[in-house]
Amino acid sequence: MAALPAGCPxxxxxxxxxAFPRLSDGQLALLAEHGERRALAPGEVLFAEGExxxxxxxxxxxxxxxxxxxxxxxxxxxxxxxxxxxxxxxLLAGQPAFQSTVACVPAExxxxxxxxxxxxxxxxxxxxxxxxxACLVRRSLLIHEGAGFRIIGSCYSxxxxxxxxxxxxxxxxxxxxxxxxxxxxxxTLRRFGLSTGDTPVVVLGGRLLRNPGDDExxxxxxxxxxxxxxGLIDLLVVGAGPGGLAAxxxxxxxxxxxxIADAVAAGGQAGTSSRIENYLGFPSGISGAELAxxxxxxxxKFGAQLxxxxxxxxxxxxxxxxxxxxxxxxSVNARAVVVATGARYxxxxxxxxxxxxxxxxxxxxxxxxxxxxxxxxxxxxxxxNSAGQAAxxxxxxxxxxxxxxxxxxxxxxxxxxxxxxxEQHPRIEPLLRTEVCAVHGGPVLxxxxxxxxETGRTRRLATPNLFVFIGALPGTAWLHGAxxxxxxGYLLTGSEALGGGxxxxxxxxxxxxxxxxxxxxxxxxxxxxxxxxxxxxEGAMAVHLLHRYLEQFTRAR
Numbered sequence: 001m002a003a004l005p006a007g008c009p010x011x012x013x014x015x016x017x018x019a020f021p022r023l024s025d026g027q028l029a030l031l032a033e034h035g036e037r038r039a040l041a042p043g044e045v046l047f048a049e050g051e052x053x054x055x056x057x058x059x060x061x062x063x064x065x066x067x068x069x070x071x072x073x074x075x076x077x078x079x080x081x082x083x084x085x086x087x088x089x090x091l092l093a094g095q096p097a098f099q100s101t102v103a104c105v106p107a108e109x110x111x112x113x114x115x116x117x118x119x120x121x122x123x124x125x126x127x128x129x130x131x132x133x134a135c136l137v138r139r140s141l142l143i144h145e146g147a148g149f150r151i152i153g154s155c156y157s158x159x160x161x162x163x164x165x166x167x168x169x170x171x172x173x174x175x176x177x178x179x180x181x182x183x184x185x186x187x188t189l190r191r192f193g194l195s196t197g198d199t200p201v202v203v204l205g206g207r208l209l210r211n212p213g214d215d216e217x218x219x220x221x222x223x224x225x226x227x228x229x230x231g232l233i234d235l236l237v238v239g240a241g242p243g244g245l246a247a248x249x250x251x252x253x254x255x256x257x258x259x260i261a262d263a264v265a266a267g268g269q270a271g272t273s274s275r276i277e278n279y280l281g282f283p284s285g286i287s288g289a290e291l292a293x294x295x296x297x298x299x300x301k302f303g304a305q306l307x308x309x310x311x312x313x314x315x316x317x318x319x320x321x322x323x324x325x326x327x328x329x330x331s332v333n334a335r336a337v338v339v340a341t342g343a344r345y346x347x348x349x350x351x352x353x354x355x356x357x358x359x360x361x362x363x364x365x366x367x368x369x370x371x372x373x374x375x376x377x378x379x380x381x382x383x384x385n386s387a388g389q390a391a392x393x394x395x396x397x398x399x400x401x402x403x404x405x406x407x408x409x410x411x412x413x414x415x416x417x418x419x420x421x422x423e424q425h426p427r428i429e430p431l432l433r434t435e436v437c438a439v440h441g442g443p444v445l446x447x448x449x450x451x452x453x454e455t456g457r458t459r460r461l462a463t464p465n466l467f468v469f470i471g472a473l474p475g476t477a478w479l480h481g482a483x484x485x486x487x488x489g490y491l492l493t494g495s496e497a498l499g500g501g502x503x504x505x506x507x508x509x510x511x512x513x514x515x516x517x518x519x520x521x522x523x524x525x526x527x528x529x530x531x532x533x534x535x536x537x538e539g540a541m542a543v544h545l546l547h548r549y550l551e552q553f554t555r556a557r
Contacts, residue, residue, distance in 0.1 A: 061106075163217065389418065
């Protein structure tokens with residue numbers, strides 16, 4: 001039993017965005033076959049913030065309040081009535097509750113274990129689609145409202161920045177409390193017996209972590225889950241960008257026992273895109289993080305298991321299968337492997353720039369970075385689609401965007417629709433045939449100096465924000481030369497992989513590396529098209545080909 005917050009509203013919160021659909025009588029009857037009724041007294045807690053979500057609750061009678069701790073005082077922020085179900089994306093993803101829920105009045109609910117709910121979602125297209133859509137919208141609402149766990153720290157702290165990036169990249173609901181600017185920050189810290197010198201800290205429910213590493217935070221939030229049972233799995237996907245996520249979806253939907261792991265977050269480089277407007281099926285565009293979130297949910301629906309953060313450290317052949325080691329010492333054995341580790345952003349060769357990373361120099365343009373800009377001018381170095389997308393996105397939030405391009409024209413490596421938008425936008429100033437040559441400030445970036453390539457003339461730009469999108473380096477270092485690469489370090493596949501090893505008396509399949517049964521998709525592959533759609537297609541194609549490999553391997557054994 002818990003104390004009911006004062007002032008619980010009597011009226012149900014309207015559903016303006018389709019986040020809280022009311023289930024039909026038929027849908028309630030279906031769920032009733034998989035659950036049991038439970039009576040609730042006023043003040044009885046269903047979900048407690050920070051605690052595991054083991055059951056889904058469907059309201060049959062009464063009102064249930066969603067409670068947030070705002071400044072040390074619990075407050076009912078939303079009220080639900082009969083026919084609605086409780087929970088959000090974390091319910092299906094194995095994450096803890098980010099808000100508490102409590103009975104406002106005597107009530108009755110239908111209790112459906114999460115494991116059964118997952119089976120219903122996978123087997124009933126209509127009800128499953130309704131639940132998945134509602135969970136996605138609810139997660140977006142939590143993020144937009146700043147609900148969830150709290151990160152308390154200084155905007156100048158690299159560790160605080162790291163924690164915020166991890167939360168944002170993984171679309172984890174959280175509230176940022178800046179000790180430099182938030183007048184209530186010190187009072188919040190005093191509640192936990194802390195001072196500003198103890199930050200950054202993470203608070204969820206009754207748990208507090210002091211400057212946790214990404215892996216510790218992931219465990220708190222239910223992200224890092226290695227295979228539940230030891231032994232051999234069918235498919236290991238290393239890298240959770242668009243190509244890796246597609247491989248996980250198609251592999252798991254084909255019945256393969258599938259694990260997908262990423263060193264940082266689902267989405268890869270695409271996950272840092274503020275808006276992708278030329279991806280098939282999304283005419284109004286979609287952010288890379290939202291696209292990745294949907295793919296993760298889809299893969300999980302079919303049984304794929306996502307592990308984040310989990311950086312691969314090596315691969316070995318082991319008697320007909322492969323063993324991939326990870327940075328926590330765990331090794332995963334798989335019959336087939338899809339390498340989708342993509343590429344990491346290249347850094348500018350400018351003296352002293354590393355000291356401003358996270359303090360004015362950024363390699364992604366999401367809402368997190370846009371907020372950090374504080375409405376001040378920004379400069380973007382790069383001439384590809386990532387730079388163009390960032391320019392259009394940030395121009396809607398800051399007074400001036402300087403787009404610094406080394407090339408002769410925007411259209412050399414940028415899609416036409418982006419070129420048109422940039423040329424027509426009054427707040428974007430392209431600087432062609434120009435490069436960044438110096439950065440100034442301390443402890444945060446204050447200004448940059450750019451130089452015209454032809455004349456050598458320099459210009460100082462009063463911008464405390466520099467975004468860098470100047471190409472990428474392949475994510476193949478963890479392979480330690482086990483698989484053949486081209487002169488730039490990208491993995492060779494198909495006909496280019498001939499002569500690199502035995503392929504059971506045949507030529508390598510398309511997308512297959514110099515090791516049979518190990519495939520490469522997306523940006524990590526030599527000759528790949530650096531587009532989200534092509535990476536997704538390669539992920540699907542790799543699963544088709546690895547089925548052929550497994551059949552052939554089984555016959556040969």
